[in-house]
Amino acid sequence: xxxxxxxxxxxxxxxxxxxxxxxxxxxxxxxxxxxxxxxxxxxxxxxxxxxxxxxxxxxxxxxxxxxxxxxxxxxxxxxxxxxxxxxxxxxxxxxxxxxxxxxxxxxxx
Amino acid sequence: xxxxxxxxxxxxxxxxxxxxxxxxxxxxxxxxxxxxxxxxxxxxxxxxxxxxxxxxxxxxxxxxxxxxxxxxxxxxxxxxxxxxxxxxxxxxxxxxxxxxxxxxxxxxx
DNA sequence: CGTGTAAGGAATTCTGACACG
DNA sequence: CGTGTAAGGAATTCTGACACG
Numbered sequence: 001x002x003x004x005x006x007x008x009x010x011x012x013x014x015x016x017x018x019x020x021x022x023x024x025x026x027x028x029x030x031x032x033x034x035x036x037x038x039x040x041x042x043x044x045x046x047x048x049x050x051x052x053x054x055x056x057x058x059x060x061x062x063x064x065x066x067x068x069x070x071x072x073x074x075x076x077x078x079x080x081x082x083x084x085x086x087x088x089x090x091x092x093x094x095x096x097x098x099x100x101x102x103x104x105x106x107x108x109x
Numbered sequence: 110x111x112x113x114x115x116x117x118x119x120x121x122x123x124x125x126x127x128x129x130x131x132x133x134x135x136x137x138x139x140x141x142x143x144x145x146x147x148x149x150x151x152x153x154x155x156x157x158x159x160x161x162x163x164x165x166x167x168x169x170x171x172x173x174x175x176x177x178x179x180x181x182x183x184x185x186x187x188x189x190x191x192x193x194x195x196x197x198x199x200x201x202x203x204x205x206x207x208x209x210x211x212x213x214x215x216x217x218x
Numbered sequence: 219c220g221t222g223t224a225a226g227g228a229a230t231t232c233t234g235a236c237a238c239g
Numbered sequence: 240c241g242t243g244t245a246a247g248g249a250a251t252t253c254t255g256a257c258a259c260g
Contacts, residue, residue, distance in 0.1 A: 007116035007161045017121050027242060045250065047231060052116045136221060154229065156252060
């Protein structure tokens with residue numbers, strides 16, 4: 001479990017390359033950050049750094065924008081998704097707890 | 110089989126960030142390219158772009174350099190590894206062919 | 219051989235702002 | 240609201256070269 005698993009989430013891509021990758025203008029990418037749709041890291045001197053995951057999210061945003069969805073709605077939908085995801089996880093964890101209670105607890109590796 | 114699988118090999122990281130990631134100086138990274146140890150892509154206007162795989166390779170190179178191994182030897186060893194890998198693949202392919210010949214050919218999905 | 223550095227230029231990135239709508 | 244653009248400055252990157260060793 002080194003950094004092998006984090007190619008997708010490690011923030012190492014500069015905004016210019018993200019622009020090429022997504023087809024969005026640098027201005028647009030910065031604006032979506034201002035609207036809290038995307039959260040890049042920063043280098044020591046303040047340049048933005050994105051992950052592949054961010055790039056995918058931006059492509060998602062671009063698709064929704066083309067459908068005319070406003071940034072405000074995109075953010076709302078995103079937050080709902082996150083909450084749903086969170087709920088799913090909690091439910092799974094609780095379910096697992098019940099199973100353990102019924103059939104005895106086995107350590108998970 | 111979209112670009113999902115290529116986070117590791119897609120060349121999107123600029124030399125400055127590679128420098129931070131590897132601890133090597135920009136000068137060293139460029140030099141290793143000159144010595145044919147590493148092969149970055151270029152942006153339209155000529156800036157180098159590296160993949161996570163390249164970053165790992167550079168960390169490997171750095172380790173060998175610290176042991177005093179010369180760039181020339183590192184390249185030689187690398188070529189040998191590639192050849193060995195190539196041989197392994199060919200051998201596997203041939204073995205599979207024999208099995209198919211004996212037990213009938215099943216399509217692989 | 220491997221790496222640092224100064225040199226000059228080109229391209230990048232940053233922020234805050236004005237423009238249009 | 241979403242995006243373009245000009246502005247000014249700072250940091251990045253590039254190449255070829257000299258230095259040291």
